[in-house]
Amino acid sequence: MGNGRAVVIGASLAGLLAARALHESFEEVVVLDRDTLPQQPEPRRGVPQSSHVHGLLTRGSQEMERLFDGFGAELAGLGAPTFDVQDDMRWWLGGRPLAKGVSGMTALAASRPLLEFVIRRRVQGLANVVVRPEHTVDDLLCTAQGDRVVGVTATAAGQRVSVDDADLVVDASGRGSRSRHMLTALGFPQVEEERIEVPTVYVTRRYRREPHHLDGRAGASVNAYPGNVHGGFVLAQENDTWIVSISDRFGGVPPTDDDGMLAFAETLDSPDVATIMRTAEPIGDPVKMRYPASTRLRYDRIDQFPAGYLVTGDAMCSFNPIYGQGMTVAALEAGILRRLLKDGTTDLASRFFAAAAAVIDVPWAAVAANDLRLPKAVGDRSMLDQRRGAYLERLRRAATEDPVLATAFLRVTHLMDPPSALFAPEIAGRVPA
Ligand SMILES: Cc1cc2nc3c(=O)[nH]c(=O)nc-3n(C[C@H](O)[C@H](O)[C@H](O)COP(=O)(O)OP(=O)(O)OC[C@H]3O[C@@H](n4cnc5c(N)ncnc54)[C@H](O)[C@@H]3O)c2cc1C
Incomplete structure (x- = not known):
């Protein structure tokens, strides 16, 4: 040694x-x-x-499995749901959901604790x-x-x-x-230090999960974009629970009272977060956290x-x-x-x-x-490539209709494929000019 x-x-x-x-x-x-x-x-x-x-991104569960044999099975045995990241989730980007399809990528949804x-x-x-x-x-x-x-x-x-x-x-x-x-x-x-500032406040609460919620899906994610900086996330977890998060940016703070949280969730492009708040039994109080900026040393x-x-x-x-x-x-x-x-x-x-x-x-x-598309975000925009950015914008939009593009996009966001995969001829050929 x-x-x-x-x-x-x-x-x-x-x-x-x-x-x-x-x-x-x-x-x-x-x-x-x-x-x-x-x-x-x-x-x-x-x-x-x-x-x-x-x-946990699919790449993350794979890497953890490499470090701890049987890691996924152990978590699943403790009740963490496993599901297809495309078929069982709804990803809302720029106001519309990604096309449905089977990605073949499995996610493991365990709470952080x-x-x-x-x-x-x-x-x-x-x-x-x-x-x-x-x-x-x-x-x-x-x-x-x-x-x-x-x-x-x-x-x-x-x-x-x-x-x-x-x-x-x-x-x-x-x-x-x-x-x-x-x-x-x-x-x-x-x-x-490099910084990308999108000051965000999260409010999170857990709810009791019932099989009929969201038609049996494992969750939904609503990302902020220039048209709507409110975000939301709902994800199934162990012990038949949902974890639900709402977020606001650039000085906005999501409310923590029941009516206020629901009213905020109703401003999201997807109905899923509000549906859970309206129909599921809450567990415990909401918690708040601020996240000022991504930082790279x-x-x-x-x-x-x-x-x-x-x-x-x-x-x-x-x-x-x-x-x-x-x-x-x-x-x-x-x-x-x-x-x-x-x-x-x-x-x-x-x-x-x-x-x-x-x-x-x-x-x-x-x-x-993604973040520097928001006009109020602070960071070094000189690193952005306008032509690639415009192509990716078109790809994202087309991925709301085309399941193949949606899978390709999710594979890159789950760090399974390099970003260059989105520029491969068989993908580029499906993206409208
Ligand atoms: C709101 C929020 C949501 C997130 N969601 C996701 C997500 O969906 N997916 C994802 O992959 N990541 C997510 N992350 C990031 C994720 O939490 C971290 O990347 C992950 O926890 C690894 O962090 P870490 O171990 O480096 O540091 P931390 O988790 O911050 O842990 C630092 C540890 O160091 C200890 N410590 C600090 N100072 C000292 C000291 N002086 N002496 C001894 N001990 C000390 C602390 O007690 C703590 O245990 C999220 C982060 C935030 C803020």
Whole structure:
């Protein structure tokens, strides 16, 4: 094995997936999280998004299956519905639903707490991994020359503790990661940040699911577009529940009272969200969350970086949640780490950040292409290709009538095919000029 201890900051999805990747190449993996980790699938404070809708892209479930044999079957056994992403869902884009058809792509609809619970249980079952809750990491420990990270300091039960002697420290502490500030304090260069600002407020509530709801379909998604910046999502989950989310943008805030939520849902292009609110029994109170901007930190672009340190998951790139990419990218990054470690730890940071950047480029470009269509969105529009954008607009419109185009579109959004697949002759030939 050759490597001693690895330390992971954060026991949420990216941290747990990273720990799974590391356990094959390190004698010991220590995962630290500031939260008390629940014994049951429940939302927790350190992951405020865990009460909100989390759709796992088909690519994400495939990657997780690679990391945890039997992952899908385990979730299905715990009641997570599985369904065809096209046939059993209605995707509303630009005011109209995508054409119905069978995509052959299966989705797994588990709540965020259940996903994390199942993955944490798997990781805790690995003999050389220890997960330590209630450990808030405060700082990095470095060599005297400051060129290598060798551990962290943390606060646990009011005491300062060190976890040192580490060969690798991985930051998976989410959007609030302090890595870039800690690195500049150590004398490393500033990390460039890219931002796409579509400030959004989500209001989410769960409802009891009955078989007749939505004619047995598993849900519906209504995306914001220049004609209507109100969004909505309804998705079947374990325990015969629906998770329902409404969202507003650019300063608008969806209401949280029953009548107000229903009135808001009625402004959506699809009737599905309002139908559930009108006919299903609510469970618990609605919860609200703000999401200011997608952020991408370009660790791949700095030429000096300490040895023994990596950043992964939302700590490196946080995507507008509406596209459901974050967990899939975290799984892809864990896959990269696992593969790279087979060649040892030499130049690991530059190899990891370069490979991760190539993966992130695709979903990041998708966020930019969609979000920057909204006139009030703030971001670098120079990266957009007007001609490609106009073609994709026509494709999206045609995909509301043509099931083949709808499948091709969904395969790209689920990160199963590269965007170039939408420009292949057999697809382009179906798109009106
Ligand atoms: C509203 C919303 C909806 C979303 N919907 C989807 C979706 O549909 N599909 C999808 O794929 N993704 C979705 N995402 C993104 C998804 O939640 C994340 O990509 C995913 O949770 C992976 O994040 P992470 O593990 O990197 O960070 P997080 O989940 O944010 O976890 C960070 C962890 O680090 C811990 N931590 C933080 N600081 C410290 C510290 N100093 N010391 C110790 N521990 C620390 C926290 O307690 C937490 O456990 C959504 C996000 C939001 C905001």
